[in-house]
Amino acid sequence: MATQSGLSFDPDHSTVRLSHHRKTHFHTHQLVIDQISRFPPQQMDVPNPNNTINFPACSSEDRGKRKVLDVMELFPEKKEGRGRNDDDDEKGKGIDQLWGGVNTGLQLTTGSDESGVEDGDCSIPENKRAKIEVAFLQAEMERMNSENVCLKLENARLKELLHQTNSMPRQFVDIGAGGSEEGSLSPPEGRTGGDVHGKDVVGDDERCLENKAPKLAHSPRGVDQAAEATMRKARVSVRARSDATMITDGCQWRKYGQKLAKGNPCPRAYYRCTMGVGCPVRKQVQRCADDTTILITTYEGNHNHPLPPTALAMASATSSAARMLLSGSMPSPDGIMNSNFLARTLLPCSSSMAPISAPATISASAPFPTITLDLTQSPNPLQFTKPSNQFPLSFLNLSQSMAAAGSSAAAALLPQIFGQALYNQSQFSGLQLSKPALEQGPRDHLSLLPPPLHQENHLSEAANALATDPNFAAALAAAISSLIGGGPGPSNGNDNNNNDNNDNNNNKKQ
DNA sequence: CGCTTTTGACCAGCGC
């Protein structure tokens, strides 16, 4: 079976597997995901007799619409040798890896199952495996080469463009943008940290980098730095109904300012992450002017310190969103890819809205590239009206598509994943979601939704179920195709849906 | 006493 995603594989051979089975040893490979929308079904639905994963050759047009996901990078724990012979005491981490599996989607299995649970369909002949790997790597190399050429061309074009727009020195052009015509974003210019006194927690070098970003964009190296600065300024905004002064995201925040913004009678509060020394992450909390029951939380920056599982979700979302915005297609007119990436990126942390089909939007018109995740929308995605430059996402579709694709394990798993985060958030973050609502997952798998106290075990079991389901690959591919229609992007393996109930000291006094 | 919050002041960007 081929997919529309640019990834094609044969489900009869179980060569694509979820890699997070506890006792299964996998070699993870770099995963390349293409923009689905760029490749219509008729182009993608081609026989694949060799059980290889095919990647259409990169063209100039396609550049910027592709994503390369280094699974190893996304799952640093795998680098440390975990994943083989893991003990059960790591079950608590299962959800992290499980999400990584869901997000990352497809991985090649190159080892046999040590647990012996699924010998029947996980053993791949050595020659076939090598074949797959070779094809995979060749395709990747080819794609990289093509992309390298494209980048050079784009760079030259960028320089020319910058030369022509010298009168707009602040303009920042994202070199990674597929459509550089609209590849300019408001830069992280000026006082990025407000550090006029040099006492800000953000390092001086960092700040310097931010301030210089627009200028540095003139050079290739500067482009990277500028991109880094832009990523740092990329924002993720979450809208949720809550009576609390601040949604709970697992991090510790310290309020450092409050301001009355124009056009909104509700003050805007400024918070800084205090979990790490010099952590640059900040967030703004403000109630919606039109509906004061809606709390708008805007995150900015990447944490520079380890995060508790409960904080990983939102943190990884902001980080991944920033990367997404930086990834090269954010400023492009379509923005589809970003949206899809967002869906995958935010699934863990924002999974609470998955069963209710929360839309996420990307705004390139904001002062900074901003992703808005709206948890206040109606369950009916059709009721979501989007601005012209924003794109709705329905996370619900993923699980539904999986179910429709026939992967019972996958379909069963998603409600659990979603349910846990939803349950957690409903209890602790004022999202006003009821437990019964959580259980309105796809099909009849609702009964699998575990009670909170046993969710981790259930999730681990669900992960096992996923890993043992030979149809998962096909289901996931179908789900991705159905969901996105525009292609998956990289995911964040650190994602975790335990966006739950860490107390936030800031809440008590507000 | 240490940490957090409050709040007025300050600064930079932007538009006119």
Place this chain on the structure above:
DNA sequence: GCGCTGGTCAAAAGCG
């Protein structure tokens, strides 16, 4: 240049 606005600083106050 001036005023407006958003964002941050830092001293003072509050709290446990």
